[in-house]
Amino acid sequence: MQLVCPAGNLPSLKAAIDEGADVVYLGFRDDTNARNFAGLNFNDKTLAQGLDYVCGRGREVYVALNTYPRPQGWKRWQAAVDRAAEMQANALIAADMGVLDYAANRYPDLPLHLSVQGSATNYEALTFYRERFGIRRAVLPRVLSMPQVKHVADNAPMEIEVFGFGSLCVMVEGRCLxxxxxxxxxxxxxxxxxxxxxxxxxxxxxxxxxxxxxxxxxxxxxxxxxxxxxxxxxxxxxxxxxxxAMEEPTSLNTLDLLPKLLAAGIAAIKIEGRQRSPAYVRQVTRVWRQAIDSCLSDPAGFQPRGEWMQQLGAVSEGQQTTLGAYHRTWQ
Amino acid sequence: MKLSLGPVQYYWSREDLLDFYRQVADMPVDLVYLGETVCSKRRLFRFDDWMDTARMLRDAGKEVVLSTLALLEAESELKTLRRICANGEFLVEANDMAAVQLLSAAGLPFVAGPTVNIYNAATLGVLADAGLKRWVPAVELDKDTLAAIGQEAPEQVETELFAWGRMPLAMSARCYTARAYDLPKDDCQYRCLDHADGLTLRTREGEPFLAINGIQTQSALTCNLLPEIKTMDGLGIDVLRISPQARHTDRIVQAFAEALQGGSELPDLQRLMPVGGCDGYWHGEAGMRRHSA
Incomplete structure (x- = not known):
């Protein structure tokens, strides 16, 4: 089970890698990715430095290109796909069918992941993306209960990645206006x-x-x-x-579910937060690295340590966390 | 341009639905979309009821499309979806990629509703290959974007614009109507039945902002593009969709039908809206803004 961590900038990227992330995901400095905030994301120079840092340590980089281009922006999204292919990203995380179609046809060797923004919550939808674009992994929206996650993972024609920690979208991602x-x-x-x-x-x-x-x-x-x-x-x-009326300021934390996610065959846990500080990335990555290692070595005996929960609580929105939709009573 | 009546987004009683569609048979709409699109727990109208209604409206001269759930999580929901897709008589509107997959795998043409994400012509091309016959743009798309997409769109694909109604803005695993009543989703007591146009959420300054409709969140304000019809030439729009509301749907349909026939007097429909109108998205602004709605 991989740990996939957010890199909103170079210091966060280094923090994630130093603390044991298997993968960092990042975006370019424009509206082609879903964390388009001033001062965030990567230009050519920081990207080159980041790639050196990650590859030199045997880890991986995913590029998030997970927004929906309108005709006015289409060329920019195409160029961003080209750029991700040129830098030999380990995967491109995309949502828009036009973008996926372009990437799949132009760069058949570039692994494609379906972003959470692709909004696919069931295996029939995932089958479409697999058959049309050869998607190798899909990130599930944060709307499924744990048994539903397992059911999707059992039936989906690709690997499944889920969110483990971070800001909680209470609406199905990719379809919230x-x-x-x-x-x-x-x-x-x-x-x-x-x-x-x-x-x-x-x-x-x-x-x-x-x-x-x-x-x-x-x-x-x-x-x-x-x-x-x-x-x-x-x-x-x-x-x-x-x-x-919808949700209190709170963060998602699924540490309790780790053994179940492992048993369900979930390929990767994603940490949300490219807009957060390097200190957040360092803290959260450290806890999740320890937790995943602990769970892998003894799934049956796994218990989230009090100190982990405390450390995650301290960096959470509203200083509180929830299992969200994974837990039926939340719904 | 043709007129369509979108699926009823709310949970109405069986009697109210039957009454409503009896009236629809006489309304000047060309197309009618039928079916539950929001919540699989709403079962006062079952598959056979929808099919009976569909046949009644077809006999009344309407082109009928069966609409489907927008957020599918459970296997039981996929099962219902498969049944609708395999109905054998009527075109189906996909509101999720699951329906797109089922329909395209079966070699059937389909409509893509507003919650299938289509933001550019390349995506339209992918879906046209899969059998797309008509699409309803996401409500957040503006007229310039529609014009640009229209220029490159596959010729055989029609465009249907969401022109009237509280707009579907978001969906969740959580039921906000049940939450408003402090009830768990699994024991929601079907409180949606008490809110035939959704439950209006106001800001603490009293401004109507959103409307809760079970797991769906809508705009409190009613999108109204009636005053914009005269600006739609050349945008490649084939159908205008009116989303049904608890009262006055007949008068709204009538107003649109007259406008499409070239009537120059535009009635003021403000009083027919639950709380007020908006048309910001059409003008490339925040959706809640109002120009002429």
């Missing part, structure tokens, strides 16, 4: 959820207000932590109450 509804840019079109230019923090008499596209997403009292305003983690009014 909440960000563009409020702020004009979505993960699919622009590679970002809640574009920074549309985010406002305002201190008011009643508390700190967070807004996206002018919409009041949350208001927190003194002493409460004001999170980054994503629509799905906001507090709204319905049925005469104000509440987190």
């Amino acid at each position: 909440l960000s563009s509804y409020a702020a004009g840019q979505s993960p699919n079109t622009h590679g970002c959820c809640s574009p920074a230019g549309e985010v406002r923090y305002e201190e008011t008499a009643t508390g700190m207000e967070t807004r996206l596209g002018g919409v009041l997403v949350d208001r927190v009292g003194k002493g409460e932590n004001a999170g980054y305003p994503t629509v799905c983690k906001g507090r709204y009014d319905a049925l005469d109450k104000t509440y987190y």
Whole structure:
């Protein structure tokens, strides 16, 4: 079972590799990937340095090209596929069928993975991607329960990778337009959820207000932590109450499930967080490396250590974690 | 341009659905999409009921398409999907790639609904090879993008625009209607039945923002492209889709039908919307913005 870690920049890439990541995934510095934020991602120079660092240590690099090009951007996405092929990425992670088609035809030797943004939650959908584009691995959206993950893995015609830790998308990835509804840019079109230019923090008499596209997403009292305003983690009014209508600020943590994921034949665990700091990447990679090694050596006796959970909790959104959809009662 | 009636996105009682489709038989729409697209627990209308309704509407002169679930997680959902795809009489709308796979493997033509991600002509080409007959663009696509895609689109593929209704924006494993009532999803008590147009979520400033519809999240505001019909020439749009709502669907259909026949008086449909209108996506802006909706 591989550990696949986020590299939003060169220091994060090095931190992940130093702490035992088998693979780092990264994107180019534009809207061709789903973490298109200022100051993140790789240019030619940092990419060359990153590749040296990873390859010199016998690990792998995946390139995320997982947004959906519109006609205006098509040539840029094509060029990004060309670039990933030239740098001999160990895999290209893509979502758009046009991009996959181009990559599969132009570079038959370039391994293709279906991104979580491809939004495939069942083996029939995965079969389409396998038959049309020769996809070798698929990353599952964070909407399936553990038995459903196993069922997909048992029936899918390719390897399966799942998210183990990080920010929790509560909507099925690749088909969520909440960000563009409020702020004009979505993960699919622009590679970002809640574009920074549309985010406002305002201190008011009643508390700190967070807004996206002018919409009041949350208001927190003194002493409460004001999170980054994503629509799905906001507090709204319905049925005469104000509440987190979709989800509270929290992170996904599946450490408890590791033996089951291993038994289900999951090929890789992905850590979310290319937008997070190198310190986050270092901490999370270290814990997950230890946990995976511990689970591989004794799956039956595996117990997440208290210190691991504590360390992961400390870097989580809202300082709390959940099993999310993997656990039926969450749904 | 033709007019279509999209699938009912909400959970209506059996009687309400039967009444509604009896009225639809007399509405000036050319196409009708039938079926459950949101939640597999909604079973007051079963496969045979949908087929009976489909035949009734076909006999009334409508072109009928069977629509399918957008988020498929369980084997039981795939089983239902297989049954719909193998119905043998009607064209099927795929709202997930699972349906695309089943239909293309069976050599059947299909419609791709708004939750099949098509953002460029290359993707349309892939799906045209697989049997795509018509596509409904993701609601977030703007008119310039549609024009650009239209220029390179395979000739035989038709375009159907989501022109009226609360827009489907997201789906989750979690049921937000059950959550609103502090109920677990497995014991949701079918509270969706109480919200025939979804449950409006307001911001803490009282602005209507989203609408909860089981596992689906919609826009609270109604997308209305009626005032834009005159700007659609040359975009290659073949069909306008109206998404049914609990009341006034007949009047909305009538207004669109008259506009398509060249009527110059555009009625103000604001009062027929649950809370208000929007058309930002069409203009390349945040979806909730309003120009002439």
